[in-house]
Amino acid sequence: MTDTVSSAVETPYDVEAIRKDFPVLARTVRNDKPLVYLDSGATSQHPTVVLDAERDYYERHNAAAHRGTHLLGEEATEIYEGTRAKVAAFLGAASPDEVVFTKSATEGINLVAFGLAWSLKPGDEILISEIEHHANLVPWQQLALRTGATLKWFRELPDGRIDVDPSLVTERTKIVAVTGQSNVTGVIPPLREIGDLAHAAGALFLVDGAQLVPHHPVNVQDLGADFLAFSGHKMLGPLGLGVLYGKYAALDALPPFLTGGSMIEVVRMEETTFLPPPAKFEPGVPPVAQAAGLGAAVDYLTELGMDKVAAHEEALTAHALAALGEIDGVRILGPLTTENRGGTVAFEVEGVHAHDVGQVLDELGIAIRTGHHCAWPLHRTLGCQASNRASFYLYNTHAEVDALADGIRYTKKFFRV
Amino acid sequence: MQLQDMYQEIILDHYRNPHHKGLRDPFDAQVYHVNPTCGDEVTLRVALKNVDGEAVVDDVSFEPLGCSISQASASVMTDLVIGKPVGEAMKIGDAFLDLMQSKGQLEPDEDVLEDAVAFAGVSKYPARIKCALLGWMAWKDATAQALSHSDSSSDGGQA
Numbered sequence: 349m350t351d352t353v354s355s356a357v358e359t360p361y362d363v364e365a366i367r368k369d370f371p372v373l374a375r376t377v378r379n380d381k382p383l384v385y386l387d388s389g390a391t392s393q394h395p396t397v398v399l400d401a402e403r404d405y406y407e408r409h410n411a412a413a414h415r416g417t418h419l420l421g422e423e424a425t426e427i428y429e430g431t432r433a434k435v436a437a438f439l440g441a442a443s444p445d446e447v448v449f450t451k452s453a454t455e456g457i458n459l460v461a462f463g464l465a466w467s468l469k470p471g472d473e474i475l476i477s478e479i480e481h482h483a484n485l486v487p488w489q490q491l492a493l494r495t496g497a498t499l500k501w502f503r504e505l506p507d508g509r510i511d512v513d514p515s516l517v518t519e520r521t522k523i524v525a526v527t528g529q530s531n532v533t534g535v536i537p538p539l540r541e542i543g544d545l546a547h548a549a550g551a552l553f554l555v556d557g558a559q560l561v562p563h564h565p566v567n568v569q570d571l572g573a574d575f576l577a578f579s580g581h582k583m584l585g586p587l588g589l590g591v592l593y594g595k596y597a598a599l600d601a602l603p604p605f606l607t608g609g610s611m612i613e614v615v616r617m618e619e620t621t622f623l624p625p626p627a628k629f630e631p632g633v634p635p636v637a638q639a640a641g642l643g644a645a646v647d648y649l650t651e652l653g654m655d656k657v658a659a660h661e662e663a664l665t666a667h668a669l670a671a672l673g674e675i676d677g678v679r680i681l682g683p684l685t686t687e688n689r690g691g692t693v694a695f696e697v698e699g700v701h702a703h704d705v706g707q708v709l710d711e712l713g714i715a716i717r718t719g720h721h722c723a724w725p726l727h728r729t730l731g732c733q734a735s736n737r738a739s740f741y742l743y744n745t746h747a748e749v750d751a752l753a754d755g756i757r758y759t760k761k762f763f764r765v
Numbered sequence: 766m767q768l769q770d771m772y773q774e775i776i777l778d779h780y781r782n783p784h785h786k787g788l789r790d791p792f793d794a795q796v797y798h799v800n801p802t803c804g805d806e807v808t809l810r811v812a813l814k815n816v817d818g819e820a821v822v823d824d825v826s827f828e829p830l831g832c833s834i835s836q837a838s839a840s841v842m843t844d845l846v847i848g849k850p851v852g853e854a855m856k857i858g859d860a861f862l863d864l865m866q867s868k869g870q871l872e873p874d875e876d877v878l879e880d881a882v883a884f885a886g887v888s889k890y891p892a893r894i895k896c897a898l899l900g901w902m903a904w905k906d907a908t909a910q911a912l913s914h915s916d917s918s919s920d921g922g923q924a
Contacts, residue, residue, distance in 0.1 A: 719802060
C-alpha cells in the first residue's frame with residue numbers, strides 16, 4: 349500500500365493538540381482517574397467536527413435523501429453523496445459508484461456472501477484464514493453450509509501470522525476473504541500476494557478492512573481487492589454506518605442483498621428490475637446524519653495525513669511491545685516487532701484471567717478489551733482461552749502506554765502473582 | 766478503591782483453591798455452558814440421590830475455564846447446594862440471582878447465601894454478573910436434565 353494522502357505543508361504530529369479535539373478524552377472515570385482509552389479497535393472516539401457535522405445536519409438539512417422535490421431533500425442528498433465521493437477519494441477508488449454504504453463492515457461482508465449464494469455450487473471452494481474476526485468467518489462458513497461449497501482456510505502460525513499456502517487456492521476457489529489487519533494480534537497479512545493468488549485462480553478477493561482502513565493509508569488500486577469492507581465508527585465516524593468498496597464490475601455482477609424501496613428501477617407485481625450499483629445495495633431512507641459525520645471524519649483523517657497516523661501508532665506499538673515485554677509473566681500474542689503489524693497488542697498475564705486484568709485496569713481508568721475479541725479460533729490455535737487487548741489510535745500517548753504497563757504490574761501485585 | 770469490594774478475600778480464596786473442582790463419576794447429567802461475550806466456559810456434572818422420595822443433590826463437580834469471579838462463584842455454589850434437597854438448593858440459586866440483579870442495592874441474607882454474600886460487590890458491575898452466574902446457570906440446567914432423566918426412567922420402569 350502506498351500513501352494516498354500528501355499534505356503540502358509538513359506539520360509535526362502534535363498529539364496533545366489532537367486530544368483537545370476529542371471531548372471524551374478530557375473526562376474522568378472511576379475514582380476520578382483520567383480516562384486512558386485503549387479500546388479503539390472496538391470503537392474509536394469522535395472529534396468535535398464529527399459531532400458538529402451530525403448536529404448541523406439535523407438542525408439545518410434533515411430530510412430523506414434521494415426523494416422529495418424540496419430544498420432540504422436536495423441538501424441531504426448532496427451531503428450523502430458528498431461523503432461517498434470523499435470516501436472514494438480517501439481509498440483511491442476509480443469512482444464514487446464503487447462505494448456502497450452499509451451499516452457495518454459485518455454487513456458489507458454478508459452482502460457479498462449472500463450475493464454469492466446464488467451462484468456457488470457443491471464443489472466450489474471458499475478460502476479464508478484461521479485468524480479472522482468472526483465477521484469474516486461465520487458468513488463464509490454459513491455460506492458454505494447453505495450452498496454445499498467447501499470452506500478452507502490458511503492456517504495460523506505460532507506468531508499469529510498466516511501460513512499463505514498457495515496449494516489451498518485451486519481452480520474451484522471462488523472467493524478468498526482475509527483480514528487486512530488482525531483485530532487481536534495486529535498481524536497484517538501479505539495482502540497483495542494473497543490477492544494475486546486469488547486472481548490467478550479466477551477467484552474474487554475480499555479484504556476485511558475494519559482494522560486496516562482506520563489506521564493506514566489504503567489505496568484500493570494498489571491493494572488489488574475486489575471488495576474491501578470497513579466500519580465508520582472505528583475511524584472517528586458515527587456508529588451504524590459502514591462501507592463496502594467494490595470494483596464496479598464485481599458489484600455489478602452481484603445480485604442485491606437487501607431489497608425494497610430506493611434500489612429499484614421498475615416494479616411490477618411479478619418482477620422488479622434494479623438500479624445499478626451502488627444504489628442497488630442501498631434500500632430504504634439513507635442514514636445521512638451518519639454520512640455527514642463520516643464525511644467530517646474522513647476530512648479530519650485526510651488533514652492529519654494517514655501516513656502520520658500510521659507512524660504515530662507504530663511508535664506507540666513499538667513502545668508497548670517493549671514495555672509489556674519486559675514484565676515477568678506477560679505473554680504477547682502475535683509478532684514482537686512492528687513489521688507488518690498494526691497497533692493492537694493482545695497479551696496474557698500469567699495467573700490472572702483476562703477479565704480480572706481488565707477489571708483492575710478499569711479501576712485505574714484504563715479501558716481495554718478482554719475476552720476472545722470475536723476471534724475464537726485464533727485464540728484456540730495460540731493456546732489461549734481469553735486475552736487482554738490494548739488498541740491504539742491517533743490520540744493515544746506514550747504516557748498512556750506507560751500507564752498500561754504500570755497497571756499490569758499493579759494487577760500482578762493485587763492478585764499476588 | 767472499590768476493587769476490594771469486588772475481590773473479597775473469600776472470593777480470591779475460592780479462586781485459588783476451588784472446592785469440588787474436577788469432573789467426577791457417577792453423575793446423572795453433564796452440561797457445557799459458555800459466556801459468549803468473553804468465552805468463559807464451564808463443564809459441570811450433577812449427581813442426584815433419592816432420599817425418602819425427595820431429590821437431593823448428591824454431588825456437583827465442574828471443570829472451569831474462566832476468570833476469578835466465575836470460578837469462585839461456581840466453587841461457592843457447590844458448597845451451598847451439595848447435600849441439600851433440590852427444591853431448597855434452587856431457592857438459594859434464586860436468592861443469588863436476586864442479589865446479582867440488585868445493582869448493589871440488596872443486603873444479602875448470610876444465613877441463606879453463606880460465602881456467596883461476598884459477591885454482592887460484583888452486582889455493581891454489569892459486565893461481571895454473567896461471570897458470577899455461569900456456574901449457577903450450568904448447575905440449574907444440569908439439575909433440570911437430571912430430574913427429567915429420572916422422570917423418564919421411572920416412567921419407563923412403570924410402562
